[in-house]
Amino acid sequence: MSSNPATRANIKTLLVASLICVSAMSALVDGLFFWRGIYAAPVTAAFADALLALLLIMWIAADQRDHPQVERPFDYGFLLMVFWLPYLPYYLWRTRRFAGLGIFAGFLGLFSLGFLVQLAMWSAFVMYPR
Numbered sequence: 001m002s003s004n005p006a007t008r009a010n011i012k013t014l015l016v017a018s019l020i021c022v023s024a025m026s027a028l029v030d031g032l033f034f035w036r037g038i039y040a041a042p043v044t045a046a047f048a049d050a051l052l053a054l055l056l057i058m059w060i061a062a063d064q065r066d067h068p069q070v071e072r073p074f075d076y077g078f079l080l081m082v083f084w085l086p087y088l089p090y091y092l093w094r095t096r097r098f099a100g101l102g103i104f105a106g107f108l109g110l111f112s113l114g115f116l117v118q119l120a121m122w123s124a125f126v127m128y129p130r
Helices: 005-035 043-064 074-097 098-110 114-127
Strands: none
Touching: 005 043, 005 098, 005 114, 043 074, 043 098, 074 098, 098 114
16 A cells, blocks of 8 residues: 555545445445345355455555554554454444444445335335236
């Protein structure tokens, strides 16, 4: 990573944009499979979930450099890969306090976008049957 703050901001912005794009494409695929009546999770959903987790881990690692109050141990990257799920709310609370809760809700929304699309399609099919 570069030590230039502008470059770090661009990398974080690119990672968040990638998170949004991958989540939107995965939700689109999930919605198309749901619409066609294929309820089993295809390989694309598993790949998208793994990619979303990896992009989120990369965002945490890039964002941490702007927050000196978070101490980085020697094997920080490995620990993020293993414990990213319980570490994310703690990290966001520690670095941003109440704004971190909103960011955490946004990440939860991105991760559950496929389910929300399927729920919206199901409610539309129930409300307006053919």
